[in-house]
Amino acid sequence: MPDNTNRLIKIVLLVIVAALFILFLVAISDIVKLFIIAALLAYVLEPFASFLESRGMSRTAATISIFLLLLIVAGMSYLIFLPLLSEEIRTLKGGFSSENAELIISRLENFIVSNVSFLGIKDLNLLSRIHATTAKIGDWMVMHVLDAASVIVSIILIPFITFFLMKDGRQFKKEFISIVPNKYFEFSLYLLHKINIQVGNFLRGQVLDATIVGILATCAMWLLGVKYFFIIGIFAGIANLVPYFGPLTGAIIAVIVSILQTGSFNLALYVICAFILIKLIDDTIILPVVMSKSVHISPLTVLLAIMIGGKLFGIFGMVLSVPVTSFIKVVMHEIIMNYRRYREA
Amino acid sequence: MNNLWNNIFTFRKKKTNEIDTILLNIPIFQDLSNNELKTIKRILHQREYKKNEVIFSQGDIGLGMYIIVRGTVEIVCNPGRHILAELHDGDFFGELALLDESPRSATAITTMPGELLCFFKPDLLDLINRNPKLGGKILFKLAWTIGERLKTTNEQIRKLCFEKKDNG
Numbered sequence: 001m002p003d004n005t006n007r008l009i010k011i012v013l014l015v016i017v018a019a020l021f022i023l024f025l026v027a028i029s030d031i032v033k034l035f036i037i038a039a040l041l042a043y044v045l046e047p048f049a050s051f052l053e054s055r056g057m058s059r060t061a062a063t064i065s066i067f068l069l070l071l072i073v074a075g076m077s078y079l080i081f082l083p084l085l086s087e088e089i090r091t092l093k094g095g096f097s098s099e100n101a102e103l104i105i106s107r108l109e110n111f112i113v114s115n116v117s118f119l120g121i122k123d124l125n126l127l128s129r130i131h132a133t134t135a136k137i138g139d140w141m142v143m144h145v146l147d148a149a150s151v152i153v154s155i156i157l158i159p160f161i162t163f164f165l166m167k168d169g170r171q172f173k174k175e176f177i178s179i180v181p182n183k184y185f186e187f188s189l190y191l192l193h194k195i196n197i198q199v200g201n202f203l204r205g206q207v208l209d210a211t212i213v214g215i216l217a218t219c220a221m222w223l224l225g226v227k228y229f230f231i232i233g234i235f236a237g238i239a240n241l242v243p244y245f246g247p248l249t250g251a252i253i254a255v256i257v258s259i260l261q262t263g264s265f266n267l268a269l270y271v272i273c274a275f276i277l278i279k280l281i282d283d284t285i286i287l288p289v290v291m292s293k294s295v296h297i298s299p300l301t302v303l304l305a306i307m308i309g310g311k312l313f314g315i316f317g318m319v320l321s322v323p324v325t326s327f328i329k330v331v332m333h334e335i336i337m338n339y340r341r342y343r344e345a
Numbered sequence: 346m347n348n349l350w351n352n353i354f355t356f357r358k359k360k361t362n363e364i365d366t367i368l369l370n371i372p373i374f375q376d377l378s379n380n381e382l383k384t385i386k387r388i389l390h391q392r393e394y395k396k397n398e399v400i401f402s403q404g405d406i407g408l409g410m411y412i413i414v415r416g417t418v419e420i421v422c423n424p425g426r427h428i429l430a431e432l433h434d435g436d437f438f439g440e441l442a443l444l445d446e447s448p449r450s451a452t453a454i455t456t457m458p459g460e461l462l463c464f465f466k467p468d469l470l471d472l473i474n475r476n477p478k479l480g481g482k483i484l485f486k487l488a489w490t491i492g493e494r495l496k497t498t499n500e501q502i503r504k505l506c507f508e509k510k511d512n513g
Contacts, residue, residue: 174388174390183399186409190408190467
């Protein structure tokens with residue numbers, strides 16, 4: 001009986017400590033965000049550093065070389081894509097000006113008002129609301145993407161943290177292992193090794209998949225002449241990290257933009273076909289090649305993860321909620337599977 | 346103040362030299378250059394063990410080898426806790442686990458407080474990945490060590506067979 005009480009006290013204490021830890025993380029969410037992005041980047045870039053090391057470079061030289069290369073790529077992207085991106089955001093801020101679009105919106109508004117009058121709807125003001133929403137999206141993008149302060153903080157801090165995680169990652173791991181008691185030391189190392197392989201493959205696969213889908217979507221929207229093709233492409237790539245809802249959201253936004261742009265459904269049909277084709281290419285060609293192991297998460301879990309992520313970390317949390325949930329699932333799976341294997345061996 | 350610094354550095358140098366000597370006496374690390382030895386030392390885990398502390402249990406998945414810097418370790422086989430070997434400073438054990446993940450065939454327990462160096466498979470795989478030349482050297486010497494162990498075992502089996510034949 002005292003044993004049970006002790007165990008209960010331990011569990012309660014553990015739950016309290018975990019809750020306090022989560023609260024602490026939420027309180028410093030801005031720093032956590034930077035660390036999560038830096039850790040993900042370090043994971044993705046790890047094979048490149050190992051490759052350069054195998055060619056005779058020291059770890060520090062390999063990390064510096066990768067960062068120099070990234071700096072060149074980022075500089076070129078800045079010169080090529082930033083004018084395009086800022087132009088698109090500025091247009092988005094200005095709202096839609098197509099007369100056809102306004103006609104379609106007012107027709108839709110009339111349809112809603114006349115058919116659902118029993119709900120007491122008299123004036124929806126859809127047009128002004130859409131204008132306000134697009135302007136808000138533009139403002140948000142200016143604030144988060146083009147805002148000099150946040151860009152500078154991210155540009156300096158994320159590479160800085162990533163650099164040290166890559167350069168001293170092995171040392172951090174060794175330091176961590178050194179505090180594990182002797183009893184669990186070998187098992188912890190075994191577990192870290194297994195998790196490292198699985199999670200590394202998963203994250204690298206996800207990033208590669210999102211990049212390819214983003215490029216395909218950008219090219220498709222550009223070829224079809226859809227406005228804001230660059231923003232839609234980037235969004236579709238990032239949204240692809242979220243299963244079920246991600247690809248659908250990307251396609252819906254592209255369809256809405258195409259309808260508002262032309263005032264007809266012709267372009268929207270092509271856009272839908274393009275997104276179906278991208279999804280097919282993703283499912284049949286890209287995913288089987290880049291993902292060594294797919295992580296199955298139920299739609300309900302995905303929805304819950306997005307809601308929790310959004311509540312805790314805003315839009316950033318929503319985007320990263322599913323990859324992080326998948327990450328936790330892979331880690332838990334590896335812990336349970338390997339603990340069983342380890343003990344049953 | 347100067348004396349204090351001198352003492353610290355003398356201690357560190359002595360400790361480093363002690364570990365270097367131990368490592369260079371292990372067949373797997375025998376032919377390594379100073380730089381290569383430094384690389385190896387960076388990936389080794391140094392652990393302190395109390396008296397009668399279990400290092401690993403029979404049946405656990407093996408992850409790597411242990412080198413005794415200081416102390417005594419007993420290799421015990423269950424059932425019956427039959428003592429297979431008693432190992433001392435500079436001895437090593439568990440090297441087969443660097444190659445496969447089969448369960449440990451015996452339990453290792455310290456019989457006095459000691460310090461061990463641990464060389465594990467994930468670190469060896471990482472080393473092979475980023476420094477194939479050094480990784481190849483280690484693997485070759487590891488194969489040689491295991492080959493030597495196999496030769497000794499064959500010799501013992503041969504002797505046992507002869508003894509059985511003579512008795513029967």
